Amino acid sequence: MEQNNCRYCNYYASKGAKYCPRCGRDLSGMSISGCPRCADQAAAGARYCRYCGNYLGEGRTQPYPSGMQDGPEHPFMRSTVTAVTLLFILLCTASLIVYTVHVGDVLGIADRYSYSIYVPLGLVNAFSIPLRGNAFRAYILIAYVLFALFLVYAVISYQRTAGKYGTSSDRTEHSGLSAAASCLSVSLFLSIVYLLLMSSAGADADSSWMDDFRVWDLNALLFMAGLNEELAFRLVWIGIPMALLGFLWKKDRRSLQYLMGGFGMSKAALAFIIISSTIFGLAHYDGWGWVKIIDAAAGGIIFGYLYTEYGLYASVLAHFLNDTVTVFAGGVLGELALMAAGAVILVYWLVKPNRELLDLKGMPDMTESLPPMKDQWGRH
Numbered sequence: 001m002e003q004n005n006c007r008y009c010n011y012y013a014s015k016g017a018k019y020c021p022r023c024g025r026d027l028s029g030m031s032i033s034g035c036p037r038c039a040d041q042a043a044a045g046a047r048y049c050r051y052c053g054n055y056l057g058e059g060r061t062q063p064y065p066s067g068m069q070d071g072p073e074h075p076f077m078r079s080t081v082t083a084v085t086l087l088f089i090l091l092c093t094a095s096l097i098v099y100t101v102h103v104g105d106v107l108g109i110a111d112r113y114s115y116s117i118y119v120p121l122g123l124v125n126a127f128s129i130p131l132r133g134n135a136f137r138a139y140i141l142i143a144y145v146l147f148a149l150f151l152v153y154a155v156i157s158y159q160r161t162a163g164k165y166g167t168s169s170d171r172t173e174h175s176g177l178s179a180a181a182s183c184l185s186v187s188l189f190l191s192i193v194y195l196l197l198m199s200s201a202g203a204d205a206d207s208s209w210m211d212d213f214r215v216w217d218l219n220a221l222l223f224m225a226g227l228n229e230e231l232a233f234r235l236v237w238i239g240i241p242m243a244l245l246g247f248l249w250k251k252d253r254r255s256l257q258y259l260m261g262g263f264g265m266s267k268a269a270l271a272f273i274i275i276s277s278t279i280f281g282l283a284h285y286d287g288w289g290w291v292k293i294i295d296a297a298a299g300g301i302i303f304g305y306l307y308t309e310y311g312l313y314a315s316v317l318a319h320f321l322n323d324t325v326t327v328f329a330g331g332v333l334g335e336l337a338l339m340a341a342g343a344v345i346l347v348y349w350l351v352k353p354n355r356e357l358l359d360l361k362g363m364p365d366m367t368e369s370l371p372p373m374k375d376q377w378g379r380h
Contacts, residue, residue: 088181110136122282122333150313176310191344226320237276262311273304311377
């Protein structure tokens with residue numbers, strides 16, 4: 001009976017190995033196979049093919065030579081990507097510092113309110129679990145630790161990526177941190193344009209619900225939203241369905257890894273992104289009014305893309321900064337700078353679109369294979 005290839009066989013066979021060091025298969029006489037996209041993915045420096053899951057090697061270990069990947073052709077774009085990434089790091093760090101200084105004020109909300117972990121269905125919730133007192137405080141502290149760990153991981157990952165793609169204006173495709181910063185900037189820009197257009201037509205989002213809270217009670221709620229909503233809308237409505245499909249359809253024993261995000265785009269993932277974003281938009285009707293539905297749904301698509309393509313850490317960080325950027329003095333200026341960068345990045349995306357991402361016909365129905373867990377967030 002012929003033994004099936006593991007995801008590494010194709011790569012090691014192409015390197016001339018006699019046996020696959022991962023599964024032990026005899027590779028002598030094996031015909032090297034792969035999907036039509038493997039070569040392009042390997043040339044782009046990816047470690048795993050996003051279309052079939054084949055292991056492609058450790059990617060590019062040296063910076064691109066001058067002249068490759070549009071580096072010198074787009075110095076302004078390259079500088080914009082770098083600047084917005086560094087600004088993203090600075091603003092996230094500043095927000096965490098402010099919340100650290102005011103930790104007593106933040107934890108004080110547990111004396112006055114409860115908080116719910118929920119599974120949303122749009123205008124209503126399937127169920128919710130209320131947290132009160134010490135349980136609420138513990139959840140706040142867990143969220144703080146996760147934000148800090150995600151930021152540290154993102155910075156370390158970015159430094160490694162910058163060493164490989166330092167001259168490339170396309171390195172946002174290889175760094176979750178750059179992708180989060182760029183996507184958030186575009187999201188903020190599109191959001192302000194949409195809300196200004198709605199306002200000029202006499203339709204404003206209703207934010208009067210905020211008036212019912214003390215300043216730091218409101219800041220605490222905004223602090224929690226980044227993690228809670230990514231778990232409720234991205235993990236529940238994208239990660240869990242993908243894990244179920246992986247287990248039932250692909251018989252993948254590691255299907256729980258889908259919950260981490262970063263498994264790559266597929267037709268199934270795209271469908272779940274649209275569903276989760278629709279539910280995310282509808283969930284903002286209560287409190288904000290109908291104007292916010294479209295705005296939130298568009299943001300949900302961006303967060304869903306970050307979760308799917310780069311991992312939970314990227315979508316959580318982008319969502320966290322989206323909600324907390326104005327919590328400190330100077331945050332408004334930082335937000336305006338992100339919006340300005342978002343306008344530039346949006347123009348670049350329109351002029352030079354990611355055709356791979358937009359190729360729905362060539363997109364796989366489902367992720368064929370997951371990389372090892374330690375590599376999933378560094379798949380690019």
